[in-house]
Amino acid sequence: MAFFTQELAIDLGTANTVIFKDGEVVLDEPSIISVNNETGKVVDVGREALSEHYFGFMHRMISPIRYGAIADPESACRMLRRFVRKVRGRGIIRPHLRACVAVPRCFDEKAKRTIHDALGFAGIGEVHFIPRPVSEILGLGFDPMSSHPHMTVDIGHETTEIAITCSGRTNESHYAFISTGGAEMTSNISFHMATCYGFHSNMMATADMIKRKIGSALEDLPEDEDLEPFEVAGPYLNSDQPKIKKVELTYHEIATCLEPILLKIEHAIENVLNAAPEYHQSIENDGVWMTGGGSLLRGISERFSRKFNIPFHVADDPLKAVARGTCLALDGTDRYPFLMR
Ligand SMILES: Nc1ncnc2c1ncn2[C@@H]1O[C@H](COP(=O)(O)OP(=O)(O)OP(=O)(O)O)[C@@H](O)[C@H]1O
Ligand SMILES: [Mg+2]
Structure with missing residues (x-):
């Protein structure tokens, strides 16, 4: 891995987004954003957005992911940008970000393109896709x-x-x-x-x-x-x-x-x-x-x-198996034929 490259493994779920970096969970939050009803500005994302919802009537909640796919690209971009900012760290020099994302095996090019573009907006320069069943097998500790x-x-x-x-x-x-x-x-x-x-x-x-x-x-x-x-x-x-x-x-x-x-x-x-x-x-x-x-x-x-x-x-930790396997796949991007760039 180049000195200035950071690698993220992402499970972009309908309810929860899990991100691994360097073999560890760095983000595990609900896939939601809260938006101010008057200004349309993002108030919070993830966990904070959820708690916000219960205390304020000024905001509405948006789930940008539906049925595993990006249903609201604009909200997804805003949510992912905040998530990536949280895990990237606050160094002066911006690292090159490379990500592997688990997607349902049946997703077509259009669905993947939407995820690719949203991650691009979030600052990720290189995106690989892995079919979710394969990432699960890796996450369970087996050889796919x-x-x-x-x-x-x-x-x-x-x-x-x-x-x-x-x-x-x-x-x-x-x-x-x-x-x-x-x-x-x-x-x-x-x-x-x-x-x-x-x-x-x-x-x-x-x-x-x-x-x-x-x-x-x-x-x-x-x-x-x-x-x-x-x-x-x-x-x-x-x-x-x-x-x-x-x-x-x-x-x-x-x-x-x-x-x-x-x-x-x-x-x-x-x-x-x-x-x-x-x-x-x-x-x-x-x-x-x-x-x-x-x-x-x-x-x-x-x-x-x-x-x-x-x-x-x-699985031992069923909510993280996909992201864990996706993280392991990042080590084999040249080797694994199931990874798509
Ligand atoms: N102990 C539990 N018993 C039953 N259901 C649970 C439990 N814990 C979590 N769940 C349910 O699991 C679901 C979230 O699971 P998960 O994070 O795997 O979904 P996701 O990956 O975000 O969604 P998808 O894969 O459909 O895009 C929620 O519906 C939640 O209520
Ligand atoms: Mg899931």
Whole structure:
């Protein structure tokens, strides 16, 4: 690496952006910006923007990334510029910035071009792309170039990506990309609270907390994991006067809310497995590796293991596996054929 070059590995997620530099996490923040309603100026980005939201009515929040892609290029440029400024350091001499970005394997040139341009605006002079399933394999500590197949399931905020990768490549038929994940789980819980208990229909922060506290992919958790009902309070709108109502939610009813999403993911996994009978034995022996925040849902690996009769493992640090693998890929930019410049 040249003296004045800095290398960044970026996982630009719908909910979270993670950046590694020199093998370490240097940024892990929500992918959001807050903008002043009157002036249109950026007030804050990432974590600060999130806290800002709760205290001010002057600002609106924008999520520039939707379904894993840049949906609002102007906001994405502003967010990335601030993120890059945070991690670049404050030296007098500006380093040459080189980045590797993980993108869904199915992204076309246009989607990549938009990310490339936004990173260019943020000051990055050289951009490489890596397909997300390959970065996951690297992040899990495996060799993606080996002829041994690896099956990965990344359940993110708005996307779920399922792939069997072999010799650094993922065959089209051994791949699925569906637009579901943690966000849909949260909105199903919020809908349940509105329809069954009369709560306000947009209690996303509360619904997200319920998902993390008592969310379960199984309706029958083992006895030692049996969860206590969880009490939530919120504005109750089914009365003449809005008032605060408290209810106790059980993990069983939350599991029922999450069922349609888990069935969608199961269906996609099944299709990928059915398309690769030649790899069955190997996948049965090694298991399937899960990454992304959605894989932290309680009981999810047990559920899929039972359903497919194959072990499903959750990565040690599922929220960072993609960025970690992307960082490892930076060491092999001349060597890895899956990297695209
Ligand atoms: N303990 C948990 N239980 C259930 N869900 C969780 C947990 N922790 C985080 N999540 C969910 O994980 C999601 C974020 O995961 P992640 O950071 O992998 O998404 P992303 O990479 O930003 O999105 P995408 O890959 O779709 O672009 C959020 O929906 C969050 O609510
Ligand atoms: Mg992701």
